[in-house]
Amino acid sequence: MTVLQNKTSNPIAHLTAEDVEHIGVELDAIRQEVLDSRGASDAAYIRRMITTQRSLELGSRAVLLASIFPPAWLLGTAGLSIAKILENMEIGHNILHGQWDWMRDPKIHSTTWEWDSASPAAQWKHSHNELHHTYTNVVGKDNDLGYGIMRVDEDQRWYPLYLLQPLWNFINACFFEYGIAAYDLELGASKRKGLTKTPEFQARKNAVLRKIRRQATKDYLAHPLLSLPTGSFLPTLAANFTANVVRNLWSHSVIMCGHFPEGVETFEKDSIEGETRGEWYLRQMLGSANISGSKLTHVMTGNLSHQIEHHLFPDLPSNRYAEVAPKVQALFEKYGLTYRAAPLPKQVYSAWHRIVRLSLPNDWLATTTWRNLPRQLRRLAKMSTGSRDERAQVQALLTEEAALIAA
């Protein structure tokens, strides 16, 4: 994919400025409908969800007290994994978005909530709510595009190191919460700019380390110690580690599905200068993709399965996205836009396909078949080990061949 502004077939070329503003008005109306009917049943939903999650976590941890017995280990680990997923996705992410601030309950509020993740809530809120949600899919502004470590766009120059990108992505998935913490800390950018010595950075770094220490003490020391009487110290430690990895893999997959599947648009920095509300809405519509599935899928993904609706209305309670989705989809159809939704396995595959494709030079995958594989591999080796000029020569060849195939 390439930023929308450089595309030959622009998917929004048929929209007039008036259309775009109409889209904004219609979306505002959809939002207002939910606000007008928001009330006791919604409050009951999030409280029930929190009670369920805490009960599940308590129950699973109780079972893990005897985790030396394999059935107890399996049951406890499964329960804890689900509890951790609910805590991060349907509860933590959405509360930190301010979706439940309207209840004026100081215990369920974006300003007081802290979550079971390596990243302190305050830092995550800045990088996620403020940067990612405002500058969604704007190359160079939205760091969620590849988290600053990956090549997610054809326009990004290819280097041989990107060949390892699928591996990075997998490792990042396993330890996603730490990746997010480093990312929210702006570790990479701060190092590049030499800002790591500033008191401001040090304070944020210490906050992250404190959070990580507390989280690790809980999962890898305190709870295993409680299991010691049954000889279950190590099994409980392993169970907590597994639950964390399962949660990380799951949330990474869900989040990858939100903006990485093939067909999701990215945008140029200049294109958002003086952006109107309608244009902002339009960018959110084009820059997100949904996961279709059952109610259970929606809850387990924290309703990020409704990524499009979430990006249009990040502050609406997550339990209302499902009823909003058909109206949003109708709006896409009315204005001739593509509403991207597919089941989870398909979206995960699509996102991984894109990551693999972009780990390779532009057009390499498109020009490769089983028959020409040896030659393509030789070209790839030449690009990976050769000089900059050689790389450019082979790239030109690939682009030319791809254009022929396309024609």
Add this chain to the structure above:
Amino acid sequence: MAFLLNDSGPRRTPLRSAATRLGEYLATPLVPSDYLDLFAPLRPGAELRARVVDVQPETQDAATLLLKPGADWAGHQPGQYIRIGVDVDGVRHWRAYSLTHGPRSDGLISITVKAVVDGIVSPYLVRSTRPGTLLHLEQAAGDFVLPTRPGPLLFVTAGSGVTPVIGMLRNLFPISDEAGVFIPERSRDLDIVVIHVAPTEPDSIFLDHLRALDEAGAIQLIARYDDVHGVLAVDDLRNLVPDVAHRSTYACGPAGLLDALASHHAEHELPLFIEQFRVAHVEAGEGGTLQFASTDSAIDADGGTPILDAAEASGVLMPSGCRMGICFGCVLPMREGVVRDLRNGEVTTATGDPVMVQTCINAAAGDCHFDH
């Protein structure tokens, strides 16, 4: 969440504090009480709450709520009030109500609520609260209480202003359905006149109760109904209670009556104690002044400029984020005031209890005070 455990004071031992530490490590990023609240919301050490035990109708628009307070409830002095936090349509509201119960052996407490027309909380409490509901609670407060050995008294109550007075009278003269009014030794010499004002006789909360006290000789009741006697004029006070000058007056009711009483008593140099619950009604206008705890001066803000922009233009350091209402990076607690959402015109008011406000999409619709 980042709420610390209650320090358990003198009972804190090294073992206990080690257990507390372990509990904190086990529960982080939550605290142990977040889990304990699932099972025992009224336990010692929990945030103060109360469970509704019963809702008893008093008149057609008033009811008494019988509450079981949490274990840390510290008791009260008759005449004091409590503040309760109630979730109405999912939104938490705090209101103050006088305690109306007499001595009870079961430890329950009660408040009596009159449904205010167009109100949010009171109609909900009177008509929609079911036994079992949990309310949030603060300890009893207020200095509208009698001295230990009171001299001759005059109570002036109007409408639901009778509630703190009934709380006092019930403690002076316990009353029950079976035994009627009981006048204990300590209350035998009291000389009490009660002027009770209500719009009509059926609207009179606790009228039967006051009459029973009157018949038993505990008090002298002067009941006044606006539809029969006309609105009470304070100049009539001397006619109704000729010895008013010898009495300490305790009054509770609407602001108009209390203001009139205050000037009357000031003029005649008579002792007056009042209890007034401010009516939580603020009219939304266009624009207003912004005041921040960190700055002394008030900033003028018009009704079309976001509070964030207006404050920044005047040099106040403000937290900010997306500046379009989506990231919640700019929310600040507003203690008092009215703001209007520039996106849809929705009005948010605060009357003493801080309300979190997104400053980037709200404009002043009145004078606003922020805790910032």
